[in-house]
Amino acid sequence: MPDEIMTLPVRFCRLGRLYGPGMPDLGPEGLMEKPLVKTLGQVAIVSVHCWNLGEKTGPYPIEAGDRCPGRAADWVPKAHEIIRDRIAPAMQAARDAGVTIFHVAQSTYANRYETFRSIAEDPEFKAPQGPPRPDGCVRARGRDERWEDQYGPDYPGPAWITHTDAFDIAEAVRPVGDEPVVLTGRQLNGLCRRKDIDTLFYVGFMADICLLNVPGAVREMSETYGYRCVVLRDCTTAYEFEDTMEGEWMTRAAIRSVESGTGYSTTSSTFIEAVEDAQR
Numbered sequence: 001m002p003d004e005i006m007t008l009p010v011r012f013c014r015l016g017r018l019y020g021p022g023m024p025d026l027g028p029e030g031l032m033e034k035p036l037v038k039t040l041g042q043v044a045i046v047s048v049h050c051w052n053l054g055e056k057t058g059p060y061p062i063e064a065g066d067r068c069p070g071r072a073a074d075w076v077p078k079a080h081e082i083i084r085d086r087i088a089p090a091m092q093a094a095r096d097a098g099v100t101i102f103h104v105a106q107s108t109y110a111n112r113y114e115t116f117r118s119i120a121e122d123p124e125f126k127a128p129q130g131p132p133r134p135d136g137c138v139r140a141r142g143r144d145e146r147w148e149d150q151y152g153p154d155y156p157g158p159a160w161i162t163h164t165d166a167f168d169i170a171e172a173v174r175p176v177g178d179e180p181v182v183l184t185g186r187q188l189n190g191l192c193r194r195k196d197i198d199t200l201f202y203v204g205f206m207a208d209i210c211l212l213n214v215p216g217a218v219r220e221m222s223e224t225y226g227y228r229c230v231v232l233r234d235c236t237t238a239y240e241f242e243d244t245m246e247g248e249w250m251t252r253a254a255i256r257s258v259e260s261g262t263g264y265s266t267t268s269s270t271f272i273e274a275v276e277d278a279q280r
Contacts, residue, residue: 002040002098008274009033010230010264013256036199036230036264040278044100044197045091046188046221048204048211050083051106051159052170059163072239079205079237080170086235086268087203088172093272095176097279100195102188103181104204104216108160109168116181125187185220192227199228201271203235207254211236212262222262229263231255232271 016029052058054066054076068074094101103113110116119125147155156162168174175181182188192198202218204211211231212218221227238250255265 004278006274006278010036013260043199046102048104059159090268097275113181184215188216189225202231207236207238231265233265
């Protein structure tokens with residue numbers, strides 16, 4: 001394991017009076033920074049759902065320069081730029097330094113990767129059998145009703161159902177060599193324990209949904225397993241709506257939700273610089 005020491009500033013948000021003006025003032029409130037000091041062997045990049053949507057061989061291919069100004073779908077070409085200009089360079093810097101890279105995948109394509117197949121067969125990573133799920137609402141809002149409300153009556157279904165053969169990880173950030181592909185936080189935690197990793201740098205999409213909430217994403221790894229989670233804030237984007245696009249408020253809010261309790265944030269350039277400095 002690389003034992004070079006990396007140091008970089010991470011950003012977080014402090015709340016000075018959580019319970020109202022009747023509570024004593026605990027000090028300055030707002031964005032703060034502190035140094036994070038770790039060996040390269042104690043950290044990893046976690047790539048979450050960096051999909052190949054819009055790529056030539058992926059679902060719903062688009063041409064270079066295609067945009068959907070003012071529409072939520074504009075996240076796809078924006079994600080292409082982020083993957084190319086931010087995530088791929090951060091991953092390459094990590095690989096060059098011997099930093100571990102994990103890929104949180106979607107079940108449609110995970111089994112294509114040999115590293116996932118071996119992880120899925122490992123008895124240590126299999127979830128224990130729990131009690132049966134309790135019955136839910138007597139007249140539950142079904143999947144089809146929810147999809148119709150969200151996307152309209154002609155929605156064909158998610159890409160992992162409609163494009164099972166083409167759906168995959170984006171070409172520029174696919175796993176290299178024996179980089180682990182995982183589906184669950186249990187798998188990710190088990191691998192981190194084996195490798196003595198305690199700090200996870202997150203990249204991927206969407207900032208307000210998968211990056212925070214899927215198994216193995218920021219919330220589970222921080223709150224359930226206790227990892228120090230750092231989002232590279234220029235390596236993600238959220239669904240932005242007509243009234244949030246100008247300020248990218250959904251993306252900002254997702255990152256702030258991490259900074260105000262779940263973890264920290266920094267930038268890809270700061271991460272790359274810290275990794276490279278550690279090797280000098």
